[in-house]
Amino acid sequence: MYPHEQLLVEKLSGKPFAIVGVNSDSDREAIRQIAKQKNLTWRSFWNGPDGKFGPISRRWNIEGWPTIFLIDAEGIIRYKQMGPDTEPLDREITRLMEEMGHTVDLSSDPSQDPTHDSGQ
Amino acid sequence: MNRLPIYSLGCLLLLSALSCQPSSPPESTKAQERDRGNAPVVKVQPTSQQLAEVIQAYRDHQRQFDQRPKKAPVTGQAKDERGKTEMLAPDPEVYASRLIEIIQDNRGDRGNLAAIQWILKEVPSGPNFRTAIELLRMDYIETEPIADVLPVLVEGYPDPASMQLMEQLAENSLHNRVRAVAKMAHIKGHQAILRFVVFLDNPKWTERMKSFVEKSTLEFYRKSATQNFDLESKLQELNPSSIYGEYDFGVKNQGRPAQNIGQLATNMLFSLQHLQVGKPAPNIQAEDLDGLTFSLKEYRGKIVMLDFWGDW
Numbered sequence: 001m002y003p004h005e006q007l008l009v010e011k012l013s014g015k016p017f018a019i020v021g022v023n024s025d026s027d028r029e030a031i032r033q034i035a036k037q038k039n040l041t042w043r044s045f046w047n048g049p050d051g052k053f054g055p056i057s058r059r060w061n062i063e064g065w066p067t068i069f070l071i072d073a074e075g076i077i078r079y080k081q082m083g084p085d086t087e088p089l090d091r092e093i094t095r096l097m098e099e100m101g102h103t104v105d106l107s108s109d110p111s112q113d114p115t116h117d118s119g120q
Numbered sequence: 121m122n123r124l125p126i127y128s129l130g131c132l133l134l135l136s137a138l139s140c141q142p143s144s145p146p147e148s149t150k151a152q153e154r155d156r157g158n159a160p161v162v163k164v165q166p167t168s169q170q171l172a173e174v175i176q177a178y179r180d181h182q183r184q185f186d187q188r189p190k191k192a193p194v195t196g197q198a199k200d201e202r203g204k205t206e207m208l209a210p211d212p213e214v215y216a217s218r219l220i221e222i223i224q225d226n227r228g229d230r231g232n233l234a235a236i237q238w239i240l241k242e243v244p245s246g247p248n249f250r251t252a253i254e255l256l257r258m259d260y261i262e263t264e265p266i267a268d269v270l271p272v273l274v275e276g277y278p279d280p281a282s283m284q285l286m287e288q289l290a291e292n293s294l295h296n297r298v299r300a301v302a303k304m305a306h307i308k309g310h311q312a313i314l315r316f317v318v319f320l321d322n323p324k325w326t327e328r329m330k331s332f333v334e335k336s337t338l339e340f341y342r343k344s345a346t347q348n349f350d351l352e353s354k355l356q357e358l359n360p361s362s363i364y365g366e367y368d369f370g371v372k373n374q375g376r377p378a379q380n381i382g383q384l385a386t387n388m389l390f391s392l393q394h395l396q397v398g399k400p401a402p403n404i405q406a407e408d409l410d411g412l413t414f415s416l417k418e419y420r421g422k423i424v425m426l427d428f429w430g431d432w
Binding site (some may be wrong): 005008016017018019020021022023024025028031032034035042043044045046051052055056057058059060061062063065066067068069070071072073074075076077078079080082085089093096097100 | 311387391395396398399401402404406407409410414416417419421422424425427429431432
């Protein structure tokens with residue numbers, strides 16, 4: 001997922017879009033180093049020392065990783081996805097950006113293949 | 121086929137990580153005993169010990185396989201040596217068959233349950249799986265410890281036979297704990313089926329998914345997905361203050377805390393009522409990776425991609 005997330009950050013820079021992570025690794029220091037090394041620039045909540053069973057993922061009833069929610073400018077959940085398939089995700093992001101009057105082109109990207117997944 | 125289809129790579133890794141770890145510490149003394157030689161030991165052992173030794177033998181084999189020498193570079197002498205060091209991964213079906221034989225000779229023994237659980241977890245389909253389910257149904261359906269076995273049945277995609285068993289136990293068991301765990305397992309199994317069917321409707325995944333399950337199972341899944349399943353009222357029945365809410369679902373092991381059924385049901389109900397498309401996202405306020413607190417609502421005015429991720 002990382003290359004795809006980095007691509008979104010890059011293509012949508014200057015637009016009203018943000019990635020907010022909820023990281024479910026139990027070792028905060030280790031994941032902090034990894035995030036630095038791999039240039040993961042978006043901010044992440046930390047799910048605590050229980051990792052996948054931490055309080056945020058329990059509250060949000062997360063049963064698989066990655067799980068992604070798209071939330072609009074008014075704070076309404078508009079889309080929900082389990083699994084790393086980037087194609088429907090890009091389509092929904094494009095649609096929501098268009099609603100806000102921003103035309104974006106996220107198509108024709110090699111990292112859309114979910115088997116291209118490198119980090120998760 | 122070791123696992124039924126998993127809806128994401130991340131989840132696949134999660135499940136395999138959970139299922140590959142030993143659920144109890146290795147019993148080094150037993151291993152040492154075995155290592156002293158292959159002379160047959162003629163003594164009568166309790167069933168549970170015989171079963172535990174088969175499971176331990178599998179773990180030993182698996183550990184040896186994990187620690188096998190890495191392939192040498194394919195040149196000169198190393199090429200000739202390579203064939204000698206290669207070993208095969210243990211086949212859980214072989215060990216499951218041995219366990220089934222021992223269990224069949226000692227029907228009804230309480231010590232069988234742990235081995236049945238092992239089979240259901242390690243070979244979640246096929247003849248040994250079906251025999252294990254049948255043994256559960258015939259010999260343990262009225263017992264209380266059957267509750268401990270049920271959660272493994274819904275870790276992946278549940279088999280129709282296990283869904284039937286859970287439904288039966290949820291309705292008819294005389295033990296509150298068994299009914300509580302069976303109700304939760306049945307709900308979780310049903311949700312897994314719904315997720316699976318969503319994937320079946322995605323042409324990109326259909327062929328890949330179909331190869332994992334038999335036709336009759338597929339039909340069962342489609343039927344379950346379309347039947348009227350009142351998830352909300354079933355979850356409400358399991359609320360923390362009910363007679364069911366106090367029990368745990370699964371046991372604490374492998375760094376995975378046991379989950380209280382009441383709390384689990386509350387979270388699932390919350391998800392059903394609030395974490396849906398069209399509903400306001402609940403705020404999150406927590407520390408980031410550097411220990412600085414921030415909150416989700418600071419991002420109001422932007423499209424937010426809330427990404428539950430992990431580097432594993």
